[in-house]
Amino acid sequence: MIPNELKNDLRLKWSRMKDCMAKANMDACLLSSEVNLYYMTGLIYSGYFYLPVNGEPWFLVKRPNGLSGERVEYIRKPEDIPSLLMERGIRMPKRLALEADELTYNEYERLRKVFQPEECGNATTLTRTLRRIKTPWEIGQLRLSARKHELTYKEIPECFRPGMTDLEFQYEIERRMRQNGSIGLFRAFGPNMDIFMGSVLAGENAETPSPFDFALGGAGMGPSCPLGANGTPLTEGTAVMVDMAGNYTAYITDMTRVFSVGKLPEEAYRAHQVALDITCEIERVARPGTACSELYHIAAGIAKKEGLEANFMGTKQQAKFVGHGIGLQINELPVLTPRSKEELLPDMVFALEPKFVIPGVGAVGIENSFLVTKSGLEKLTLAEEEILPLR
Amino acid sequence: MIPNELKNDLRLKWSRMKDCMAKANMDACLLSSEVNLYYMTGLIYSGYFYLPVNGEPWFLVKRPNGLSGERVEYIRKPEDIPSLLMERGIRMPKRLALEADELTYNEYERLRKVFQPEECGNATTLTRTLRRIKTPWEIGQLRLSARKHELTYKEIPECFRPGMTDLEFQYEIERRMRQNGSIGLFRAFGPNMDIFMGSVLAGENAETPSPFDFALGGAGMGPSCPLGANGTPLTEGTAVMVDMAGNYTAYITDMTRVFSVGKLPEEAYRAHQVALDITCEIERVARPGTACSELYHIAAGIAKKEGLEANFMGTKQQAKFVGHGIGLQINELPVLTPRSKEELLPDMVFALEPKFVIPGVGAVGIENSFLVTKSGLEKLTLAEEEILPLR
Numbered sequence: 001m002i003p004n005e006l007k008n009d010l011r012l013k014w015s016r017m018k019d020c021m022a023k024a025n026m027d028a029c030l031l032s033s034e035v036n037l038y039y040m041t042g043l044i045y046s047g048y049f050y051l052p053v054n055g056e057p058w059f060l061v062k063r064p065n066g067l068s069g070e071r072v073e074y075i076r077k078p079e080d081i082p083s084l085l086m087e088r089g090i091r092m093p094k095r096l097a098l099e100a101d102e103l104t105y106n107e108y109e110r111l112r113k114v115f116q117p118e119e120c121g122n123a124t125t126l127t128r129t130l131r132r133i134k135t136p137w138e139i140g141q142l143r144l145s146a147r148k149h150e151l152t153y154k155e156i157p158e159c160f161r162p163g164m165t166d167l168e169f170q171y172e173i174e175r176r177m178r179q180n181g182s183i184g185l186f187r188a189f190g191p192n193m194d195i196f197m198g199s200v201l202a203g204e205n206a207e208t209p210s211p212f213d214f215a216l217g218g219a220g221m222g223p224s225c226p227l228g229a230n231g232t233p234l235t236e237g238t239a240v241m242v243d244m245a246g247n248y249t250a251y252i253t254d255m256t257r258v259f260s261v262g263k264l265p266e267e268a269y270r271a272h273q274v275a276l277d278i279t280c281e282i283e284r285v286a287r288p289g290t291a292c293s294e295l296y297h298i299a300a301g302i303a304k305k306e307g308l309e310a311n312f313m314g315t316k317q318q319a320k321f322v323g324h325g326i327g328l329q330i331n332e333l334p335v336l337t338p339r340s341k342e343e344l345l346p347d348m349v350f351a352l353e354p355k356f357v358i359p360g361v362g363a364v365g366i367e368n369s370f371l372v373t374k375s376g377l378e379k380l381t382l383a384e385e386e387i388l389p390l391r
Numbered sequence: 392m393i394p395n396e397l398k399n400d401l402r403l404k405w406s407r408m409k410d411c412m413a414k415a416n417m418d419a420c421l422l423s424s425e426v427n428l429y430y431m432t433g434l435i436y437s438g439y440f441y442l443p444v445n446g447e448p449w450f451l452v453k454r455p456n457g458l459s460g461e462r463v464e465y466i467r468k469p470e471d472i473p474s475l476l477m478e479r480g481i482r483m484p485k486r487l488a489l490e491a492d493e494l495t496y497n498e499y500e501r502l503r504k505v506f507q508p509e510e511c512g513n514a515t516t517l518t519r520t521l522r523r524i525k526t527p528w529e530i531g532q533l534r535l536s537a538r539k540h541e542l543t544y545k546e547i548p549e550c551f552r553p554g555m556t557d558l559e560f561q562y563e564i565e566r567r568m569r570q571n572g573s574i575g576l577f578r579a580f581g582p583n584m585d586i587f588m589g590s591v592l593a594g595e596n597a598e599t600p601s602p603f604d605f606a607l608g609g610a611g612m613g614p615s616c617p618l619g620a621n622g623t624p625l626t627e628g629t630a631v632m633v634d635m636a637g638n639y640t641a642y643i644t645d646m647t648r649v650f651s652v653g654k655l656p657e658e659a660y661r662a663h664q665v666a667l668d669i670t671c672e673i674e675r676v677a678r679p680g681t682a683c684s685e686l687y688h689i690a691a692g693i694a695k696k697e698g699l700e701a702n703f704m705g706t707k708q709q710a711k712f713v714g715h716g717i718g719l720q721i722n723e724l725p726v727l728t729p730r731s732k733e734e735l736l737p738d739m740v741f742a743l744e745p746k747f748v749i750p751g752v753g754a755v756g757i758e759n760s761f762l763v764t765k766s767g768l769e770k771l772t773l774a775e776e777e778i779l780p781l782r
Contacts, residue, residue: 034585043614046583046602063583064600064608064617065708100496105489106513108496122497171569178562183616184587192437192454194425196575209455211437217455223434224641225574226455250615317456
């Protein structure tokens with residue numbers, strides 16, 4: 001079932017997960033969310049991944065037909081698992097970690113009844129903590145996504161035709177994304193993150209608050225998809241912020257660039273430069289051990305010093321973070337927010353997105369994906385950072 | 392907060408929901424899933440919709456900023472709700488319906504602690520039951536989606552160039568979809584339904600089992616998106632099944648058509664005709680009161696009589712349904728499956744999709760969306776049903 005080239009990567013992940021479980025005093029975990037299955041097995045299937053703290057993993061598959069391999073077992077329903085494992089000499093766990101922030105209430109209760117552990121732990125917390133630190137293979141996947149992300153972004157100026165709306169412009173970018181290998185699916189953790197392929201924000205629409213927990217908003221195409229482009233005409237003097245997904249492998253890079261239709265007001269260029277300065281300053285100070293909250297304070301501090309406090313991360317509604325972990329989902333840990341208690345650690349990968357909304361003009365600023373190295377940051381997403389004119 | 396043109400529709404839904412709640416002996420429901428919020432309010436916001444069985448609804452909003460209207464109240468967190476309601480003279484519910492198949496375990500438990508009801512009901516069951524019967528406005532939205540769905544399908548032959556792969560063909564269809572107003576987002580209920588814009592299945596890939604609960608499979612672009620097109624070259628003699636979303640409003644129509652590259656083997660045309668015959672027979676017999684299981688048995692029976700049992704709804708893995716409700720999600724109730732206990736009721740809308748996989752050739756068959764009227768079925772998705780050659 002598991003391809004040879006993933007064997008080492010998966011062994012590393014299982015071993016790290018066992019360390020996490022041991023620290024949390026858990027005997028086993030049972031995972032079934034798509035993202036965690038892919039993380040732990042390199043596959044998405046309908047079924048479960050069962051990992052005892054001292055032992056080998058079991059792959060309990062409902063669908064698709066035809067998988068095979070060591071410790072791959074077909075089940076019809078979760079109720080089949082305990083006897084299947086016991087027949088193979090696996091003891092039932094007393095302390096079982098379940099995905100409490102991913103399973104629905106009914107799924108969770110069903111699994112609890114099936115296993116009847118004395119205690120349940122939260123496998124969502126464990127896996128989200130674990131997934132912060134990328135393995136060498138994962139970093140390689142992120143680099144592959146970054147290369148294709150850059151390729152698409154280079155083609156963005158070709159997508160523009162005078163007279164277009166933000167949506168028409170976005171459709172052309174989406175097409176290039178797909179032609180360059182975007183898998184389309186854009187995974188996020190939790191509710192209130194319903195986004196399609198990314199966001200293009202232009203003109204007044206950049207001020208529109210959204211229900212979702214992204215850095216900026218936009219009215220979207222209608223009340224059932226309230227985020228991003230809304231049909232704003234891309235007229236002279238409009239800033240166009242492109243924040244389209246880097247979903248070219250299962251691992252997503254995050255990158256934002258700004259384009260201008262004709263010339264923007266001077267304040268837009270100045271605010272954009274402040275965003276570049278914030279990025280530079282964070283690149284200068286960030287290293288393993290730096291508090292994530294400090295990175296937010298650096299960004300907000302520079303914005304304030306430059307008199308751009310009221311424009312920082314929105315106007316009518318301001319996001320209270322300036323960056324976030326990325327990986328299989330677009331909103332992984334850590335979050336660069338004043339409330340964060342986390343520190344940067346080597347092999348974390350995060351997006352840094354200082355942005356400013358200029359009323360009537362649009363949004364400016366920058367977003368790049370960074371890898372935390374032993375000594376600092378490495379920028380993964382390389383593309384021209386100035387505001388590029390569309391013509 | 393609520394647009395005038397939706398006022399009557401929403402009042403109708405609230406009144407139906409109150410009837411459902413009364414039957415289930417519930418005092419109130421609290422909804423927060425995107426789909427249920429949109430259903431009940433015409434909007435998606437971050438927050439809650441609270442409906443007492445005897446009383447007016449409350450709109451409890453966290454984000455976005457700036458909503459206003461009668462009984463619209465801003466909250467920071469769900470813990471704010473009880474005192475807010477009690478200050479406005481609303482009694483706490485003894486029996487509260489929560490979305491037990493949509494909320495995560497932790498969200499559900501948090502709400503239960505906040506409200507401390509004596510008993511919890513399942514608001515997912517209530518809303519899914521309720522949402523089967525479409526309101527006049529919803530039927531209008533489905534008709535709008537159907538018109539644009541048809542428009543895109545008419546353009547499909549123009550998307551083809553000799554030498555293309557299934558994926559390249561799909562990208563062109565996706566582009567037309569967006570240009571014709573597709574909202575992109577393709578909502579499904581439950582886990583294991585991770586699909587992007589729809590599915591194009593060609594050649595041998597039509598046999599590949601998928602982990603997901605759709606009618607057919609396909610390997611997809613890779614192990615992180617295991618469904619649909621996989622890069623199969625569209626060579627002479629290949630059947631190309633197009634099952635792309637009708638997501639042109641929040642209400643999704645479902646339609647499948649088959650195209651051929653050159654001439655297909657005779658058995659493919661014959662099986663396609665059997666799928667058309669199945670549809671005709673079901674159109675002839677189905678009316679309010681018809682058991683959903685009967686519709687499955689009719690389809691499976693015709694398939695068997697024609698010697699196509701082993702090809703019906705897949706080969707290596709066969710779906711055990713021939714249709715499903717549609718609406719805000721692609722997999723609503725009822726399901727046309729032998730296990731169904733449901734009967735057709737007026738104003739249900741469902742997709743009927745008898746399909747056959749022909750090894751080495753691809754998939755053939757048809758899918759249309761139907762409205763259940765007082766006396767029978769009305770086909771909503773009108774487009775040429777024969778296998779159309781691509782050139």
